[in-house]
Amino acid sequence: MNELTDYYDGRDLGCNYSRTESIFKLWAPDAVKVTLALYQDAGSYDENGEVTVHTDGFEIGMKKWKDGVWFLRFFGDLAGRYYMYKIEGKDGNIRYAADPYSHAVSANGSRSAIVDMKAWNPPGWEDEKRPPLEGLEDVVLYELHVRDFSADPESGFKYKGKFKAFTETGLRDSEENKIGIDHLQELGVTHVHLLPLFDFKTVNELQVDNPDWTGLKYNWGYDPHHFNVPEGAYATDPQLPGVRILEFKEMVMALHQKGIRVIMDVVYNHTFSVDAGPFEAVVPGYYYRRDADGKLSNGSGVGNELDTERPMVRKYILDSVRYWAEEYHIDGFRFDLMGLIDTDTVAQIAEELHREVAPSLLIYGEPWTGGETTLKKQTLKGSQRSLGFAVFNDHFRGAIKGDSDGSGKGFATGQPEQEAAILEGVKGAVFDFADSPLETINYVTVHDNLNLWDKVLTTQGLRSEAGFQEIRDGKLTHGGDLREAVERSDPYRSVSSDHILQSETVKRAILANGIVLTSQGIPMIQAGDEMLRTKYGDHNSYRSGDIVNAIRWENKRKFKPVFDYYRGLIELRRNHPAFRMTSKEQVEKHLEVLHCQDNTVAFMLKDFANGDTWKNIIVIYNANSHDIRMELPFSLSGWKVAVNAEHAGNKAFDFTVDEHVGVKALSMMVLYEEVGGAPRPAKRVEVQYERSDGKYEGWNLWVWATGLREQRVDFERVEYGKAIASFTVPAYVKRIGYIVRLNDWEAKDADQDCFIELGHGQSAITVRICSGSDGSKKIS
Structure with missing residues (x-):
């Protein structure tokens, strides 16, 4: 079709309801005639759950108004009625179409519904507020599917698979462990990222709770139909349009009351169908991207993609996300296949939402196509x-775990020489693709591909031992009963109930997400990682139903030490801003690399990084299958241990005054240094360096000694023609080696190693170094 020039900038498309009148506005610029069809009911459903006959309505002609918009004002209260648009095109074809801007629909989205939105608000909704969030750096994401959360038949949820399951509090397992929403609060995540919540096509809402129905009744929701309506399969009564609105808001309200914000996974890159979708019948040929031959572009991999550069497509997306943020109090959006949405559109969405709705809304997505x-x-x-x-950081993901579906390994799963890539991710990608750590979403696994436990088993060659069979489209590829195959499997065969954290698979899984939770950037974990969730080897479980996907809450009881470890890491992160820096400048200033080789990465967050209360924090990742011994910088007060192979948290449970520390195989360690601790015997060394040319810029000391790791010491100031540097060493150190160098070895002041001899019984010493000399002169 020719490019349409009509553009309507109002934010009132669709049905604008009040008790005295309803105003309908539809953008259909090339329609010859548009008629509103009103219905008393949802229509007659066929055996597939579809309503295909729409000629039984009361039809009223609409007026061609302005900017391509058709207009109708209907006086009276229409709440509870349904409607469609009857559109006659220039080719003479007549089409019945639901409203692309529908706020409510009948079951399976067959007809648009007219509702009084305020009448379906839960009590207290008008005063409902987002949980406090000081900055996006504080976010800890938890990716979750609504149905998976509560579908476990043994869990005790009343509203299994529904929005209302999030309102159920006080649920406990047999050992009084919290489950459900109380579990999420206990874990400490700040945001729940929910897979698509809008009305999607492939689940028959009329049959989803019928135990005798054998058709498809599970999907992740990446098959959008009505972008501005909650999905009916998650409502207790999908046939009453207002129920899904009420229960969606109850879910958001319940999470907010627990201090947890809600991220909505949105799929504005394609629709489930073109001809039967929400747009084509209204404005044929406009909403979808096409190639030079007029064929549909297929960057989504499912047959179509929305043409987001077209003004009214861009407007539709912007109107939609703003509607969810304002009407449903959604706290952010994750964009599926964001590579298919032009950057100008995404930037405009972020700018307008932050300016007009709330600056704390989190916007991120997948920076690739299908x-x-x-x-x-x-x-x-x-x-x-x-x-x-922000965007997902697949560079970091691959460095940590390897490939997504196969046996390819990464740092945590046994692949050597990944240290530099790990360090790149630890720094928040600010030396890779980001201007700020707030632009990277760090993660290991999400709903796509093998989940974390199954991926680690695969890299270890344990799939057969675990009893995994190949699953595709919810069925065993070689035939047989999926439920029986799942029940026969043994995913945790390698885990001893008495020594859970000693299992190699457990250690590798914890190390993978431990890296994520202690790196700069915004961390995300997949629901159930903290309980060793398995999907029985299914790498694409979008059709595999509850038997594969449901979170098995008994795993919390079985693997409580794993949950406690995750909770401890999240508590550590949330209490220490050193892990939440917001700029490249901060990272450059406060993150010092201590070690980056031999399957080990160690770094220090130094000098009260980002206003932290801890002076220095050391993080060590040991991906070796053996214990290692790591040198530590000298500390006057010693190093306190907050995380090791068995414990994680915000408080010290161990202490060391040594200049080395043992790190267990396949584990991580976090140590910290506080101000005000009991001082250790030490010596203070001041070096006065004098150059005849008086030029000191770029010159520094490289020092080493027993009990003192090799390190750079910068000159702090210049006084009376001399550059001054100072540092502290343990009292037992008798001799220090040094070289005066320019920057990183661009030049040396002397050709050979030089040494400072330290006297006995001295707590402080000052030495003078003259340029070109091979030694130092003690002056006090």
Whole structure:
């Protein structure tokens, strides 16, 4: 079709209801005639759950208004009625279409519904507020599917698979462990990222709770139909349009009351169908991207992609996310295949939501596509720089775990020489593709591909031992009963109930997410990682139903030490801003690399990083299958241990005054140094360096000694023509080696190693070094 020039900038498309009148506005610029069809009911459903006959309505002609919009004002209270648009095109074809801007629909989205939105607000909704959030750096994400959360038949949920399951508090397992929403609060996550919540196509809402129904009744929801309506399969009564609105808001309200914000996974890159979708019948040929031959572009991999660069498509997306943020109090959006949405659109969404709704809304997405696209300005890694949104960091993901579905390994799963890539991610990708750590979403696994436990088992060659069979589209590829196969499997065969944290698989899984939770950037974990969740080897479980996908809450009891470890790491992160730096400058200033080789990464967050109360924090990742011994910087007060292979938290449970520490195989360690601790015997060394040319810029000391790791010491100031540097060493150190160098070995002041001899019984010493000399002169 020719490019339409009509553009309507109002935010009132759709049905604008009040008790005295309803105003309908539809953007259909090339329609010859548009008629509103009103219905008393949802229509007659066929055996597939579809309503295909819409000629039984009361039809009223609409007026061609302005900017391509058709207009109708209907006096009277229409709440409870349904409607469609009857559209006659220039080709003479007549089509019945639901409203693309529908706020409510009948079951399976067959007809648009007219509702009084305020009448379906839960008590207290008008005063409901988002939980406090000082900055996006404080976010800890938890990716979750609504149905998976409560579908476990042994869990005790009343509202299994529903929005209302999130309102159920006080649920406990047989050993009084918290489950459900209380579990989420106990874990300490700040945001729950929920897989698509809008009305999607492939679940028959009329049959989803019928135990005798054998058709498809599970999906992740990446098959959008009505973008502005909650999914009916998650409501207790999908046939009453207002119920899903009420129960969605009850879910959001319940999470907010627990201090947890809600991220909505949105899929504005494609629709389930073109011809039967929400747009084509209204404005044929406008909403979808096409190639030079007029064929649908298929960068989504499912047959179509929305043309987001077109003004009214961009407007639709912006109107939609703003509607969810304002009407449903959603706290942020994760964009599926964001590479198919042009960067200008994403930037405009972030700018307007932060300006007009709330600056604390989190915007992020997948910076890739699902196939070839004709879009030129794709939103890929790097395109987000300083534009107010973040992207998934698959570089870091791959470095940690390896490939997504196979046996390929990463740092935590046994692949050597990944240290540099790990360190890149630890720094918040600010030397890779981001201007700020707030632009990277760090994660190991999400709903796509093998989940973490199954991935680690695969890299260890334990799939057969675990009894995993190949699953595709919810069925065993070689035939047989999926439920029986799951019940026969033994995913935790290698885990001793008495020594859970000693299992190699457990250690590798914990190390993987431990890296994520102690790195700069915004961390995300997948629901159930903290309980060693398995999907029985299914790498694409979007159709595999509850038997594969349901979170088995008994795992919390079985693997409580794993949950406690995750909770401890999250508590550590949330209490220490050193792990939550917001700029590249902060990272450069406060993150010092201590070790980056031999399957080990160690770094120090130093000098009260980002206003932390701890002076220095050391983080060590040991991906070796053997214990290691790591040198530590000298500390006057010693190093307190907050995390090791068995414990994680915000408080010290061990202490060391040594200049070395043992780190267990396949584990991590976090140590910290506080101000005000009991001082250890030490010597203070001051060096006065004098150059005849008086030029000191770039010159520094490289020092070493027994009990003192090799390190750079910068000159602090220049006084009376001399550069001054000072440092502290243990009292037992008798001799210090040093070299005066320019920057990182661009030049040396002397050709050979030089030494400072320390006297006995001295707590402080000052030495003078003259440029070009091979030694030092003690002056006090």
